[in-house]
Amino acid sequence: MMLMMSRRSLLGLLALCASVAFCKPTSEKKERVHHSKDLDERDPIDQNGFQFDHDAFMGREGSKTFDQLTPEESKERLGKIVDRIDDDQDGLVTADELTSWIKRAQNRYVDDNVKKHWNEYDTNRDGQISWEEYRNATYGFHVDESFSDVSNDEDKASYRKMLKRDVRRFEKADKDGDKVATREEFTAFLHPEEFDYMKPIVVLETIEDIDKDGDGMVDEKEYVGDMYSPVDGESEPDWVKNEQEQFRRFRDLNKDGKMDKEEVERWILPGDYDHAMAEAKHLIHESDKDEDSKLTKQEIVNNWNMFVGSQVTNYGEDLTRKHDEF
Ligand SMILES: *[C@@H]1O[C@H](CO)[C@@H](O)[C@H](O)[C@H]1NC(C)=O
Ligand SMILES: [Ca+2]
Ligand SMILES: [Ca+2]
Ligand SMILES: [Ca+2]
Numbered sequence: 001m002m003l004m005m006s007r008r009s010l011l012g013l014l015a016l017c018a019s020v021a022f023c024k025p026t027s028e029k030k031e032r033v034h035h036s037k038d039l040d041e042r043d044p045i046d047q048n049g050f051q052f053d054h055d056a057f058m059g060r061e062g063s064k065t066f067d068q069l070t071p072e073e074s075k076e077r078l079g080k081i082v083d084r085i086d087d088d089q090d091g092l093v094t095a096d097e098l099t100s101w102i103k104r105a106q107n108r109y110v111d112d113n114v115k116k117h118w119n120e121y122d123t124n125r126d127g128q129i130s131w132e133e134y135r136n137a138t139y140g141f142h143v144d145e146s147f148s149d150v151s152n153d154e155d156k157a158s159y160r161k162m163l164k165r166d167v168r169r170f171e172k173a174d175k176d177g178d179k180v181a182t183r184e185e186f187t188a189f190l191h192p193e194e195f196d197y198m199k200p201i202v203v204l205e206t207i208e209d210i211d212k213d214g215d216g217m218v219d220e221k222e223y224v225g226d227m228y229s230p231v232d233g234e235s236e237p238d239w240v241k242n243e244q245e246q247f248r249r250f251r252d253l254n255k256d257g258k259m260d261k262e263e264v265e266r267w268i269l270p271g272d273y274d275h276a277m278a279e280a281k282h283l284i285h286e287s288d289k290d291e292d293s294k295l296t297k298q299e300i301v302n303n304w305n306m307f308v309g310s311q312v313t314n315y316g317e318d319l320t321r322k323h324d325e326f
Contacts, residue, residue: 066316077319092294098280130180217258
């Protein structure tokens with residue numbers, strides 16, 4: 001399993017593929033599993049000259065400043081974060097300490113993301129976001145909801161699809177059905193994978209993305225096709241066969257050749273799986289030189305590259321976070 005892989009680039013790709021004819025062939029594997037409490041990231045889809053960037057509002061638009069840190073600066077900042085991870089201050093980071101840190105980092109990311117975009121939507125500043133506020137902020141520059149002002153048919157279709165999805169997701173997130181999202185409801189709208197009651201929507205949206213023949217199920221060809229698009233002149237990577245096998249053995253549990261909603265849910269939202277714990281254990285395994293199952297600051301800093309690419313540092317971005325912002 002590709003535990004260490006960030007979902008954000010993949011979801012970005014998914015947004016691009018789903019909404020615009022923008023999908024470059026790649027032999028790289030795409031990951032679908034929503035690790036519980038994982039990050040949602042939807043990259044801008046603006047490259048095609050859209051006038052308004054729907055997904056930039058939904059996701060974060062890259063504070064890339066940590067890329068500019070030298071390795072020495074990164075290590076120093078990582079060291080300071082380690083002091084915070086070491087909850088009992090005994091100089092050793094345990095799997096439990098690392099796990100709770102990762103969970104906190106994930107929650108912080110979600111809260112930050114909502115906070116960051118709140119005012120763009122809450123235009124009347126009443127502390128809630130109505131569907132109309134969201135719709136106006138997101139699609140309001142178009143003359144109507146059928147996007148009759150969009151001349152390109154493909155773009156028109158993707159806008160309609162996007163709006164339909166947004167309506168459905170908003171209605172689900174809006175628990176009391178008053179068409180106004182509280183802070184919590186809006187968080188569920190932006191980060192549905194964080195909320196149990198949004199599970200059906202996450203499953204449905206995933207199926208819709210992958211299901212090419214529109215039967216509401218995912219067959220083996222669609223399953224593999226979602227992760228892999230053949231590139232001319234490149235041979236099929238080995239993992240493709242592996243995934244076909246996975247599909248037959250572990251995805252299609254009732255062996256009818258297709259994944260239904262339940263099977264897709266088991267796949268992308270494995271409930272009994274503690275992703276933060278798994279990532280913590282993986283990081284310890286990869287860094288624990290003296291094999292005492294705990295990490296010293298030195299062991300962590302020695303493996304700084306892996307930590308900077310992990311949720312411990314919010315994929316590096318928390319290295320530039322100020323101390324009082326943790
Ligand atoms: C949304 O836009 C319409 C048309 O411009 C406007 O009449 C309406 O008041 C706006 N609603 C909100 C909540 O901003
Ligand atoms: Ca400790
Ligand atoms: Ca509500
Ligand atoms: Ca099945």
